[in-house]
Amino acid sequence: MAVDDEAPLPGAIGISQLRVYDWPGADELCGGSPHMHLACTEGYAVTGGRGAVQTLTTEGFRRTPLGAGEVVWFTPGTIHRLINEDDLRLVVLMQNAGLPESGDAVFTFPSNILADPAAYAAASTVDPLAAEESVRRRRDLAIVGFQELVRGDAAALAAFHRAAGGLVAPKIGEWRQKWQDGPVAAAERTGRQLDALAAGDISHLTEGAVYVGEPSPAWGMCGRLQRYDTATRPSIEDIRAGSEK
Numbered sequence: 001m002a003v004d005d006e007a008p009l010p011g012a013i014g015i016s017q018l019r020v021y022d023w024p025g026a027d028e029l030c031g032g033s034p035h036m037h038l039a040c041t042e043g044y045a046v047t048g049g050r051g052a053v054q055t056l057t058t059e060g061f062r063r064t065p066l067g068a069g070e071v072v073w074f075t076p077g078t079i080h081r082l083i084n085e086d087d088l089r090l091v092v093l094m095q096n097a098g099l100p101e102s103g104d105a106v107f108t109f110p111s112n113i114l115a116d117p118a119a120y121a122a123a124s125t126v127d128p129l130a131a132e133e134s135v136r137r138r139r140d141l142a143i144v145g146f147q148e149l150v151r152g153d154a155a156a157l158a159a160f161h162r163a164a165g166g167l168v169a170p171k172i173g174e175w176r177q178k179w180q181d182g183p184v185a186a187a188e189r190t191g192r193q194l195d196a197l198a199a200g201d202i203s204h205l206t207e208g209a210v211y212v213g214e215p216s217p218a219w220g221m222c223g224r225l226q227r228y229d230t231a232t233r234p235s236i237e238d239i240r241a242g243s244e245k
Helices: 117-124 131-151 154-198 203-207 236-243
Strands: 014-020 042-057 060-067 071-074 079-094 214-219 223-229
Touching: 014 042, 042 131, 060 079, 079 131, 079 223, 117 131, 131 154, 131 214, 154 203
Parallel strands: none
Antiparallel strands: 014 079, 014 223, 042 060, 042 071, 042 079, 214 223
16 A cells, blocks of 8 residues: 555644553552653643643642643653543644654653663563563652652752753654654645645645544553554545455
8 A cells, every 4th residue: 555655644743542551659649650752742632531640840840630621731851640540541642753652752760770771771661471560660660760850959850851861862863854754844745835825736635635543552651552653544545445355
């Protein structure tokens, strides 16, 4: 099946459905793993249940309640932890589709693990033979580091920022290419369409099509995910053709 590279999800964003983990941590709060994105804004559209997102920035700690119908988003540098109080479910929107999947997230592990890339990789990896156990373990380890940061001072948070930057540094070349192929290309495509419309050229309207994102389950940082693959999206015509075979 040929894929139209000029039909990304609007804005070249990533999208997934999330059911937040209901496992209690050492502090008796149920939820996900605290972590931080370095180059992507993240948004939540709450579809059901009740909970909160705990955040930590240079302005301090904050708890934002979450309920059905609410929309919350936060920018890179915001450490965040989802809390599940009653079957919390979200649609997650991620800026720069492809970057989060390529490592644009750093867990708030204790500083000795953050300082050792091999130890960090081992602590963050999900064992496919014991997926839930390893996800619980990394979540609990991230909570330990998160609590240290919440209790700490500005210097502790700055040290975490530096450690996070060092961990992702080898990935920046890959991220830049994904950014150029995704959001930059989408914005430039809109620019070409505007130029064409200004010149009276409406030919791109004949290329309108409908696409369907294919979901796949995953163990996310904060819960069970249904990720939608917007890079290999089939069109409605492709789906109809397949059902007729």
